[in-house]
Amino acid sequence: MSVIKIGHVNLRVLDMAAARNHYENILGLIVTDEDSEGNLYLKGWDEWEKYSVILSPSEQAGMDHIAYKVENDSDLDSYANTIQNYGIEVENLDAGTLVDCGRALRFKLPSGHIMCLYADKTVVGKSVGNVNPAPWPLDVKGVGAHWLDHCLLVCPLDPENQVNTIADNVNFLSQCLGFRLTEQALVGPDADIQAVAFLTVTNTPHDIAFVPGPTAGFHHASFYLSSWGDILKAADIMAMNKVKMDVMPTRHGITRGETIYFFDPSGNRNETFAGLGYLATPDMPVITWTEEEIPRGIFYHSGELNTAFTEVYT
Ligand SMILES: [Fe+2]
Structure with a gap:
């Protein structure tokens, strides 16, 4: 049982068109989805999960939540118990509450920041693929952030x-x-x-x-x-x-x-x-x-x- 990596950050942005240009054309992230509520989902070319950044339209900038990935789905039950026993309230989120993710946990760090844990997120693959990959993709934009x-x-x-x-x-x-x-x-x-x-x-x-x-x-x-x-x-x-x-x-x-x-x-x-x-x-x-x-x-x-x-x- 372990937390294995940072999964994504959900940032609030004031002007979605300007934000999209920044994260897509300057940072070089790839837009993988956009939902009916205006949220934009992006990933780096070297990432395989569907997104590592969610941009959400808002009137106030900042972070909505940060998410980490755990190794196995069953880890979520163990972590829910551990977090509750520590004295922090945990919400169990149904699959899909975090878009393209399986069930998840949501809780507040002692500092008040919202953290989520998930075990499964849709995999779309790296831009360079998994078989005989090139070291970097030719169509990378801007800075070309990896992840x-x-x-x-x-x-x-x-x-x-x-x-x-x-x-x-x-x-x-x-x-x-x-x-x-x-x-x-x-x-x-x-x-x-x-x-x-x-x-x-x-x-x-x-x-x-x-x-x-x-x-x-x-x-x-x-x-x-x-x-x-x-x-x-x-x-x-x-x-x-x-x-x-x-x-x-x-x-x-x-x-x-x-x-x-x-x-x-x-x-x-x-x-x-x-x-x-x-x-x-x-x-x-x-x-x-x-x-x-x-x-x-x-x-x-x-x-x-x-x-x-x-x-x-x-
Ligand atoms: Fe830093």
Whole structure:
């Protein structure tokens, strides 16, 4: 029984035509479906499930929910019990409630974000197929993102009032769903307040991460590219398309990823993340960043945080 990967993120967008152009023509995702309620379903060329991104029309940007895939259908019963015993209410969703998915679970993380678990989603295959595949498809658009890599969520942290939903999320995801903490930043006079946390279920540095903020929100969804050269080309494509970027190509200390941060037309932040970072097998000791080195953990070259990066989110 295990959670095996990030499945999808459902983002709310203000202008569907503009959002479609951004995710399809600039990020290079492939539209696989569109429903009667105006939701758009997209996948990366290197993904095999029908979608990893749902765009939903809304008057407020942000994240509706994030979903992870479990190994077996029967895992859903076990996880429902485990989550309920932990003290978190779980909704059982009938097959099809998450479009093109089997039955699913829906619950709230301690931070208030909605998470779903599913075991089955329609498989449509990679663009390059499964037999003697080319390394990449000739018809890839824009940046050509391979797959949805991870999401970073903003969680309330108020040590004075003993509120730390980051630590609460880490406890819950570790104890109930088998996520493993890979990196953390510890702050406070005794360096015992977990203020940044990165967790994985695979062997990559993170499948989900949490940073602090005054209210729960969505910081970014990140899409995988394979190399630093791809990052440079992605920045070129964003500049050609006048995409608003808030962090130019650089490297993270945390995860060692190579990165660009930018915004979709609704103000939802995206990232292109390149490279493995490191191999995060289950026996890897947790990496800790100290409070004074957090800016270098985030942006390794400058060692400086820009306030917009921490304060602007949806
Ligand atoms: Fe990220």
